[in-house]
Amino acid sequence: MGKAFVTGLQSGARRNTSSTAKARMASTCKHFAAFGSPQGGLNLGQVSGGERELQTTYVRPFAKACKDSLSIMTAYSSYDGIPAVSNKHLLTDILRNQIGYNYWVTSDAGFVHIANP
Numbered sequence: 001m002g003k004a005f006v007t008g009l010q011s012g013a014r015r016n017t018s019s020t021a022k023a024r025m026a027s028t029c030k031h032f033a034a035f036g037s038p039q040g041g042l043n044l045g046q047v048s049g050g051e052r053e054l055q056t057t058y059v060r061p062f063a064k065a066c067k068d069s070l071s072i073m074t075a076y077s078s079y080d081g082i083p084a085v086s087n088k089h090l091l092t093d094i095l096r097n098q099i100g101y102n103y104w105v106t107s108d109a110g111f112v113h114i115a116n117p
Helices: 002-010 051-066 088-098 111-115
Strands: 028-032 071-074 104-106
Touching: 002 051, 028 051, 071 088
Parallel strands: 028 071, 071 104
Antiparallel strands: none
16 A cells, blocks of 8 residues: 555656657655554654564555655654664665665754754
8 A cells, every 4th residue: 555655646647748758756664664663652652673664564565655655754762772764774884785775864853953952
């Protein structure tokens, strides 16, 4: 369902333009990664788990839905104590290298300043 939504949102030809013009609205999949189960139920709370849980519960479904999205937003939680917005393992090792994501990555609402004072 997520992949179909991303594909549908980003496809379609523009009206009243040349046949080669494309109107591509950029979908933004959020929040990468391990968002939705923070300690204490707070969005800023840490999410704990090992690599197997990270890969099977969060990364695999997110990758299937969002690999072709033109934008991905980082989570504003931490995974095992490292803020997602500055987590090299999440953003480089997994998102860029393992998944092969090549487009925009953004933070949520200026969270870079909160996570890395």
